[in-house]
Amino acid sequence: MILYILRRLLSVAVTFFVVSLIIFLMMHSIPGGPFDGNDMPVSAAVREQLMSRLGLDQPLWVQYVRYMTGVLQFDFGVPYQSPGETVIQLLSRAWIPSLVLGGLGVLIGTPLGILLGMAAALNRNTWIDYLASGFATLGLTVPVFVTSMLLILVFAVWLNWLPASGWGKPERWILPIVAYAAIPIATYARYTRSAMLDTLNRPFVTVLRAKGLSERRIIFQHVLRNSAIPMVTVFLPMFIGTATGSIFVEAMFRVPGLGAYFVSSIQTRDYPLEMALMLMITFMYCIAYLLSDIAYAWLNPRIRTGGSQ
Amino acid sequence: MNIVLKAAAALAVATALTVPALAQTTIVAPSGVTTGTYMDYMKTVYARATLAELLQVPLATFDKEFELTPMAAESWSQSEDGLTWTFKLRPGLVWSDGEPLTAEDYVFALQRAATTGYDFAWYWDFAGGIKGWKEVTEGKADVSTLGLKAVDDLTIEVTTNAPKPYLPSVTSLWYPVPKHVVDKLGDDWALNVDTVVSSGPFDLESWEKSNNSVVLTKSDTYTGPWQAQIDRLEVDPTLAAPEVGLPAFLAGDADYSFLNTGQVPVATQRFPDGIRKNAVFATSYISFDMDSPPFDNVDVRRALYYAVDRAELTSTVLKDIAIPAGSILPPGYPGYNPEIAAQAVFDPEKAKEHLAAAGFPNGEGFPEIEIWYREEGGYNGAIVPAMAQYLQAEFKEVLGITMNIRVLPGQDWMDGLLNKKNNIFIAPYEYDYLDPSNFYGIFYNGGRHGYHVQEYDDLVAKADSEPVWEERLKLYAQAEQVMIDQAEIVPLVHPITIAVISDQLGGDAATPNSLGFTPLDRLGHYFFTHLTKQ
Numbered sequence: 001m002i003l004y005i006l007r008r009l010l011s012v013a014v015t016f017f018v019v020s021l022i023i024f025l026m027m028h029s030i031p032g033g034p035f036d037g038n039d040m041p042v043s044a045a046v047r048e049q050l051m052s053r054l055g056l057d058q059p060l061w062v063q064y065v066r067y068m069t070g071v072l073q074f075d076f077g078v079p080y081q082s083p084g085e086t087v088i089q090l091l092s093r094a095w096i097p098s099l100v101l102g103g104l105g106v107l108i109g110t111p112l113g114i115l116l117g118m119a120a121a122l123n124r125n126t127w128i129d130y131l132a133s134g135f136a137t138l139g140l141t142v143p144v145f146v147t148s149m150l151l152i153l154v155f156a157v158w159l160n161w162l163p164a165s166g167w168g169k170p171e172r173w174i175l176p177i178v179a180y181a182a183i184p185i186a187t188y189a190r191y192t193r194s195a196m197l198d199t200l201n202r203p204f205v206t207v208l209r210a211k212g213l214s215e216r217r218i219i220f221q222h223v224l225r226n227s228a229i230p231m232v233t234v235f236l237p238m239f240i241g242t243a244t245g246s247i248f249v250e251a252m253f254r255v256p257g258l259g260a261y262f263v264s265s266i267q268t269r270d271y272p273l274e275m276a277l278m279l280m281i282t283f284m285y286c287i288a289y290l291l292s293d294i295a296y297a298w299l300n301p302r303i304r305t306g307g308s309q
Numbered sequence: 310m311n312i313v314l315k316a317a318a319a320l321a322v323a324t325a326l327t328v329p330a331l332a333q334t335t336i337v338a339p340s341g342v343t344t345g346t347y348m349d350y351m352k353t354v355y356a357r358a359t360l361a362e363l364l365q366v367p368l369a370t371f372d373k374e375f376e377l378t379p380m381a382a383e384s385w386s387q388s389e390d391g392l393t394w395t396f397k398l399r400p401g402l403v404w405s406d407g408e409p410l411t412a413e414d415y416v417f418a419l420q421r422a423a424t425t426g427y428d429f430a431w432y433w434d435f436a437g438g439i440k441g442w443k444e445v446t447e448g449k450a451d452v453s454t455l456g457l458k459a460v461d462d463l464t465i466e467v468t469t470n471a472p473k474p475y476l477p478s479v480t481s482l483w484y485p486v487p488k489h490v491v492d493k494l495g496d497d498w499a500l501n502v503d504t505v506v507s508s509g510p511f512d513l514e515s516w517e518k519s520n521n522s523v524v525l526t527k528s529d530t531y532t533g534p535w536q537a538q539i540d541r542l543e544v545d546p547t548l549a550a551p552e553v554g555l556p557a558f559l560a561g562d563a564d565y566s567f568l569n570t571g572q573v574p575v576a577t578q579r580f581p582d583g584i585r586k587n588a589v590f591a592t593s594y595i596s597f598d599m600d601s602p603p604f605d606n607v608d609v610r611r612a613l614y615y616a617v618d619r620a621e622l623t624s625t626v627l628k629d630i631a632i633p634a635g636s637i638l639p640p641g642y643p644g645y646n647p648e649i650a651a652q653a654v655f656d657p658e659k660a661k662e663h664l665a666a667a668g669f670p671n672g673e674g675f676p677e678i679e680i681w682y683r684e685e686g687g688y689n690g691a692i693v694p695a696m697a698q699y700l701q702a703e704f705k706e707v708l709g710i711t712m713n714i715r716v717l718p719g720q721d722w723m724d725g726l727l728n729k730k731n732n733i734f735i736a737p738y739e740y741d742y743l744d745p746s747n748f749y750g751i752f753y754n755g756g757r758h759g760y761h762v763q764e765y766d767d768l769v770a771k772a773d774s775e776p777v778w779e780e781r782l783k784l785y786a787q788a789e790q791v792m793i794d795q796a797e798i799v800p801l802v803h804p805i806t807i808a809v810i811s812d813q814l815g816g817d818a819a820t821p822n823s824l825g826f827t828p829l830d831r832l833g834h835y836f837f838t839h840l841t842k843q
Contacts, residue, residue, distance in 0.1 A: 084501055252552075260520070
């Protein structure tokens with residue numbers, strides 16, 4: 001098991017550097033630079049001075065090596081958009097709202113989705129199943145900005161129960177968390193339903209039933225665990241996707257989170273921030289897949305030994 | 310009993326603490342989105358933090374009737390040769406840290422702007438015409454050669470290249486920079502709430518960089534005209550999109566919200582007294598490459614001028630977000646001439662005649678053209694794409710011309726315009742300072758479009774330095790007549806924005822001016838200091 005984890009860690013490191021190189025090259029291949037503003041570009045002399053101060057006049061490979069050397073020492077540079085702080089400081093301040101809202105959305109949505117999926121699977125082809133599947137389909141197909149708008153209209157404007165948007169007081173968190181939670185609820189409802197149906201039809205369940213095990217034990221101890229693999233696959237990537245902030249949810253609910261920086265860093269060619277955001281996501285996905293693999297191995301010993309059925 | 314007493318005491322303390330807080334008036338307002346790098350208008354305009362300008366006091370500014378009003382300057386005078394202006398500062402003005410505000414702070418602001426890559430530096434050459442500005446910004450002359458001087462603590466002297474009778478109105482964007490703070494902290498003074506000092510009617514309480522929202526409070530130290538009448542002002546750029554702003558307004562989270570076309574009827578029905586129109590002083594027009602066919606022919610350009618039904622365009626396609634434009638100047642703008650605007654009529658017959666005179670009867674033989682517009686958000690983003698499609702249909706129907714449409718990123722569009730990579734464009738322009746020379750200047754001597762119409766250039770040059778206002782207006786009117794006769798442009802529409810305001814808002818700022826406009830987002834100094842809340 002330890003050897004397995006070490007092997008995987010090594011592949012994470014390799015992936016991280018390959019991805020960093022690709023991102024760096026792609027970032028610099030977009031036409032335009034940080035000082036080629038749309039409105040009134042600065043004069044050539046000033047641009048040269050700025051480029052040289054930021055090291056952008058160096059050959060690309062020098063810039064890459066410099067940046068990555070910094071990264072290894074946790075120095076991601078200073079964002080061009082917000083020169084009063086470091087990239088790390090910016091991320092740690094802007095990420096909090098995204099992490100709180102998106103994270104809570106996933107943490108609340110996941111168990112709800114599993115319950116919904118179980119209810120659907122155990123009551124297959126009844127109105128419960130249709131209702132749950134219908135809800136899940138809606139949750140996946142209706143864009144999040146429409147869900148957000150509906151939530152605001154119903155709960156803030158018509159019923160006047162909750163504030164429409166903003167950040168700060170916890171009552172302002174409720175609607176965006178619900179908007180975020182819709183995605184894991186829908187995703188998990190569908191995955192759980194199909195995985196459970198699949199498992200329920202397996203011969204070992206019939207054997208367990210024949211042995212006289214209670215239905216509750218069969219479901220929770222055997223069926224759910226055997227259906228867990230696809231759910232594990234989905235969980236961490238979804239958590240990362242949501243907890244780094246959705247630009248739509250954050251815009252609709254006026255949350256000062258990370259979402260907008262994904263767009264603005266590309267638009268303004270804020271190289272240090274853009275690179276940091278992408279590396280952060282890459283790193284998180286690498287770790288997420290590593291953890292998922294470990295979880296698989298724990299759930300299904302055949303995976304870690306590479307054995308076949 | 311003890312518990313009851315304790316509870317009563319706690320309640321009394323809580324009430325005492327909350328009552329003064331309740332008495333405070335706070336306005337929650339939307340604002341245009343910028344990236345918010347520096348809280349310093351004189352460091353960056355395009356990437357400035359929200360309402361950075363409201364923290365500082367300009368030499369002069371405009372009221373809601375667009376009349377120039379002295380602010381930090383108490384008075385000004387022009388020398389006999391017209392080249393030198395002397396501004397006298399109001400005594401007793403101070404920075405929020407108690408330091409006196411002096412002429413040196415104003416002069417320093419522009420000296421720094423000229424030498425450190427200010428993104429609005431062109432304004433002081435284009436609008437201000439300050440002596441030596443170009444040479445200093447290009448690094449060819451020392452900053453001491455600029456036509457700027459702090460004669461004493463309260464006197465500023467400005468020398469211009471040519472007589473600039475409208476220089477005082479240009480100074481509405483001249484804000485001081487606290488030299489004593491910059492000497493200590495450099496540009497970083499404007500990066501943190503703790504180090505920002507203000508000279509204007511508001512102080513900075515907080516600044517959320519992630520969404521560039523700010524909380525300003527009424528200044529205790531500002532002694533100049535236009536004191537704030539509210540205690541706190543929360544300005545949030547994320548409320549600027551009507552799709553977000555209106556629901557927040559309806560839920561009581563914002564005191565006013567801008568509206569998109571779809572929202573106008575609903576909001577008008579629910580809040581008939583709360584609807585306000587806001588003039589943005591902008592014009593959308595068609596511009597041509599007048600050096601290459603088919604637009605080198607004045608008849609072709611005239612044909613397009615007469616083929617646009619501006620009333621239909623604004624009453625159907627652009628309902629409520631634009632008004633017809635017959636002049637490059639918007640109504641209410643200084644120097645607006647209704648007689649010139651009235652000439653821009655929709656006359657399909659005349660349009661056809663002009664096209665036939667150019668050798669293309671009913672559009673026969675006319676080359677397929679492609680109109681270029683730039684991709685953008687805001688009020689232009691709301692009107693231009695729909696307008697392009699309207700024009701496409703209109704030109705086909707009236708003139709038999711096939712016109713394709715192409716949307717380009719801002720830079721490519723500008724490059725196409727300046728380097729004549731295409732021959733027809735939809736061009737938007739918004740004023741930079743309130744004087745006719747601003748709009749006429751963009752067509753002057755090559756300007757923005759590479760036009761060189763000698764007669765026009767001569768008239769504009771003469772008008773720009775004419776000291777008598779009425780005479781200037783006559784010259785500008787003649788220049789614009791040349792522009793219209795030559796069909797250098799086809800004026801299309803003036804965008805406006807519409808907002809709904811809460812019935813709790815009051816004061817002079819909430820009441821429309823004599824033209825029916827309320828200055829909701831351009832004349833910040835006037836608006837936010839003349840707004841009250843019940």
